Amino acid sequence: MKFTLATLLLAPLALASAVPRERKMTYAGYKAYSISTHHNPAAVKAKIAKFAAIPFNLDNDEHLDVAIPPEEIAAFEQLGFETKVLHEDLGADIAEEGNFAPYESVGAQAIPSLTWFNSYHAYNDHRTFFNDLQASFASQSEIFTIGKSYEGRDIYGIHIWGSGGKGSKPAIYFHGTVHAREWISAMVVEYITYNLLTQYATDTAIKAIRDKYDFYILPFVNPDGFVFSQTTTRLWRKNRQPRSGSTCIGTDINRNWPYKWELTGGASTDKCSETYKGLAAGDTPENKALVAFTQTLKNNKGIKLYIDWHSYGQYILLPYGYNCAARASNNAAQTSLAQGLAARIRQSYGTSFTYGPSCSTLYQTTGSAPDYLTDVGGATYAWTIELRPTSNSGSGFVLPATQILPASIEQWEGMKYLLAAV
Ligand code: 0X9
Numbered sequence: 427m428k429f430t431l432a433t434l435l436l437a438p439l440a441l442a443s444a445v446p447r448e449r450k451m452t453y454a455g456y457k458a459y460s461i462s463t464h465h466n467p468a469a470v471k472a473k474i475a476k477f478a479a480i481p482f483n484l485d486n487d488e489h490l491d492v493a494i495p496p497e498e499i500a501a502f503e504q505l506g507f508e509t510k511v512l513h514e515d516l517g518a519d520i521a522e523e524g525n526f527a528p529y530e531s532v533g534a535q536a537i538p539s540l541t542w543f544n545s546y547h548a549y550n551d552h553r554t555f556f557n558d559l560q561a562s563f564a565s566q567s568e569i570f571t572i573g574k575s576y577e578g579r580d581i582y583g584i585h586i587w588g589s590g591g592k593g594s595k596p597a598i599y600f601h602g603t604v605h606a607r608e609w610i611s612a613m614v615v616e617y618i619t620y621n622l623l624t625q626y627a628t629d630t631a632i633k634a635i636r637d638k639y640d641f642y643i644l645p646f647v648n649p650d651g652f653v654f655s656q657t658t659t660r661l662w663r664k665n666r667q668p669r670s671g672s673t674c675i676g677t678d679i680n681r682n683w684p685y686k687w688e689l690t691g692g693a694s695t696d697k698c699s700e701t702y703k704g705l706a707a708g709d710t711p712e713n714k715a716l717v718a719f720t721q722t723l724k725n726n727k728g729i730k731l732y733i734d735w736h737s738y739g740q741y742i743l744l745p746y747g748y749n750c751a752a753r754a755s756n757n758a759a760q761t762s763l764a765q766g767l768a769a770r771i772r773q774s775y776g777t778s779f780t781y782g783p784s785c786s787t788l789y790q791t792t793g794s795a796p797d798y799l800t801d802v803g804g805a806t807y808a809w810t811i812e813l814r815p816t817s818n819s820g821s822g823f824v825l826p827a828t829q830i831l832p833a834s835i836e837q838w839e840g841m842k843y844l845l846a847a848v
C-alpha cells in the first residue's frame with residue numbers, strides 16, 4: 427500500500443521545518459531514527475504527531491525517517507517503534523560535517539587537488555573550485571550561467587566538448603543541488619566533471635565519450651537554498667522565494683516545472699509544505715531559467731541523457747513521476763540501462779541501487795524535472811538518481827565526509843558504463 431502525499435501534508439510534523447529561522451539551527455541533541463512503518467506510515471505519523479519531529483523523507487511506505495528533539499526522546503522511545511538510529515546526535519554530526527577544508531585557489535596554473543573531495547565546502551569555494559578546474563581546460567570547456575536565483579545568485583554550469591568542437595553533439599545534461607540539503611549531489615557531479623576533464627587525454631574510453639557528446643553540468647540549481655542550508659537551517663529543501671499571504675518561504679523546484687504541474691496528488695498547494703508547487707507552473711526564477719536553458723539544448727543538438735542528482739535512498743528513477751501507470755515509450759531500453767548501471771555501481775563497493783519508474787518505485791511527483799525533460803525536452807533518457815545512503819545504512823542527508831569519495835567513485839564508474847551504452 428502507498429499512502430498519498432496529501433496524508434503527509436495534513437500531518438503537523440510536515441510543518442516542523444517550515445518555521446522561518448534567522449539564527450543558525452544547531453539540532454543539538456536531536457536524535458534521528460528510521461521508523462519501520464510495516465506499510466502503515468499514516469499510523470506512525472498519527473502516533474508521533476504530538477512531537478516536534480523533523481521529517482527527513484517525504485513519502486515512503488516502509489519507513490519514516492525523523493529527527494526528535496532532545497526533550498522528547500524519552501517519550502518517543504516509550505512508543506516502542508521498531509527503529510534504526512540514523513544519528514545519535516544530529517547536531518554533533520552536522521557540526522562534524524561542517525569542518526570544511528578551506529580551498530586555496532590554484533587559478534588556471536594547476537588542476538585543483540583531489541583533496542577537494544575529502545570534505546564538504548562553502549558555496550563560494552565551490553564556485554572558485556569549478557572556475558579553477560575549467561580554467562585548466564580552457565580550450566575544451568567554458569563556464570556559463572543560465573540566469574539568476576531568487577536572491578540573485580548565478581545559476582552556473584560548465585559546458586565541456588570534445589574533438590567535434592563546441593556545441594556539435596547531443597547533450598548530456600546534469601543537475602545537482604535542486605534540493606538544498608542534498609549536499610552530496612554537488613560533490614558527485616563535481617567529481618564526474620573532474621574526471622571527464624582530467625582523463626580525456628589519457629583514457630581512450632573517456633575520449634570516445636567526450637567526442638560523442640557535449641556535457642552541460644550545473645552543480646547548484648538551487649544556490650539560495652544551499653547557502654541557507656549552510657548558514658541557517660541544515661535541513662532546508664526548497665528555494666528561498668517568499669509568497670504573499672504567508673510567512674512560509676520556498677517553492678520546491680522539483681514540483682514547479684511546467685509539465686503535468688496542474689495534476690493533483692504529487693505536490694502541495696500549501697506554501698508551508700516541503701513540496702509546495704508554486705502559484706503557477708514554472709513561476710520560480712530558477713525554473714524559468716532552467717526551462718529556457720533546456721529549450722536551448724533541445725533546439726541545438728537535442729538531449730540524449732538528463733540526470734537530476736539527489737539524495738537519499740539509492741534509487742535510479744525512470745519516467746514517470748506524474749502517474750504510476752505511465753511508462754516512457756522506450757521503457758524497456760531504459761530499464762535495461764538502469765539495470766546495467768546499478769550492476770556497475772555495485773562493483774565498486776557493493777552499494778545497491780533500486781531502479782524503476784519513479785512513481786511506482788518511490789512516490790508520485792507532479793511538475794518534476796524528468797517528466798518535463800522527457801515529454802517536453804525530448805530527452806531520450808531523463809532520470810533521477812538518489813545517492814547514498816539508504817535508511818538502513820544510516821545518516822540521511824548528513825552523509826559523513828568520509829563517504830564523499832566512495833559515493834562519487836561508484837557514480838563515476840557507473841557513468842563510464844552508462845555513457846558508453848546510451
Ligand atoms: O521528491 C523528490 O523530488 C525526489 N526525492 S527527494 O528525496 N530527493 O526529494 C524524487 C523525484 C523523483 N521524480 C521523478 N523522477 N519524476
Ligand code: ZN
Nearest residue numbers: 605608736737
Ligand atoms: Zn531531492
